[in-house]
Amino acid sequence: MIDLRSNAEATKDLRAVGLRPTRQRLALARLLFGHGNRHVTAESLYDSALDAGIKVSLATVYNTLHQFTSAGLLRQVVVDSTRCYFDTNIENHHHFYFEDTGEIADIPNDRINAVAPTDLPRDMEISRVDIVVRLRHTR
Amino acid sequence: MIDLRSNAEATKDLRAVGLRPTRQRLALARLLFGHGNRHVTAESLYDSALDAGIKVSLATVYNTLHQFTSAGLLRQVVVDSTRCYFDTNIENHHHFYFEDTGEIADIPNDRINAVAPTDLPRDMEISRVDIVVRLRHTR
DNA sequence: ATAGCTGCAAATGCTTTGCAAGGCC
C-alpha cells in the first residue's frame, strides 16, 4: 500500500520498491489506493484515469499494474478467463464473483475458510489457495 | 458422460442432449471421455485429435467444447487468465494448479472443503464455489 | 429437402511489444 498522505510519502514509497515516481504512477497509485479496496481491470482503471483527467495511455496502465503487482502492492485475481483483475487488497482473502455483472467483491476473512488437502503431490508446496464464490441472482 | 461402449450408445447420448452425432463430435467425445478424467484446452484437445488422426478444425473443437459444456457434459475451470480449461469431471470438486507447468489436477473430494459464507449479498445465491490450490516446487 | 454442422479465413478483444520522444535523477 502506498502512503497517500502526501506526495512526498507516495514518492518515497514508490522509490522503495524500485520504481521511479513518475506523474502517471503517482496518479494511478492515488486512484488505486485512495478509496479503500478496489478491484480493477486495466481497462476500468484506464477509464477511471480518463474520468479523473489523468493523461495516461492504456499501455502504461498495463505496465503499471504489472509493476505494482511484482512489487507486491497489488494482487492478481483470476475469476474470468477473458479479463485480468487486480486487487488492492493483498491480505489473504477470497472473493465473490457476480456472474451477471462480472464484478468482484472481497469476502470478509472470517466468513470463509478452506480446509487444505493434507497430502500434496511430492516436492510441492502451496503457493496460494484461491476461493471464488460465484453468485447469481435468485430466480 | 458419454457412453462409449458402442458407437450406437454414444450416438444416442449425443442425441439426448440435442446434438447431432457427427463424425467430429463422436471422435472428440471418445478422446474426452475415453481415458478417465481429463483437463483440456481447445488447443490441447485439437493436438490430441490431430495425433489420433482425426480430421477436425480448431474452430470445431472450440464449438464442440462449448456445446458439450452447455449440455452439461463438461465443466469450465478458471485458473489462468490466458487459457480456458475444460474438465470432464462434472462432479463437485476442486483443483490443484501447477504454476510451473500450467497443468491442472483434481483434488479428491474428501481432501478439501470450503466453509461457505453464511450471509450472502441480498437476492443472491451461490452458483458454485471454486477452490484452486496453487502449487509450486519446494525450493 | 432442409436444418444443422464444419472448415476456413477474417475479425475480435485483451494484452504485449518495439521504438522514438520525453522525463527523472
Place this chain on the structure above:
DNA sequence: GGCCTTGCAAAGCATTTGCAGCTAT
C-alpha cells in the same frame, strides 16, 4: 547526460464469427 518511462501503433494470442459447402435425418 544517461537511463528509465511513456505513448503510440503494430504485433500477438486465444477465441469467435461469417459464410459457403457439406452432412445427418
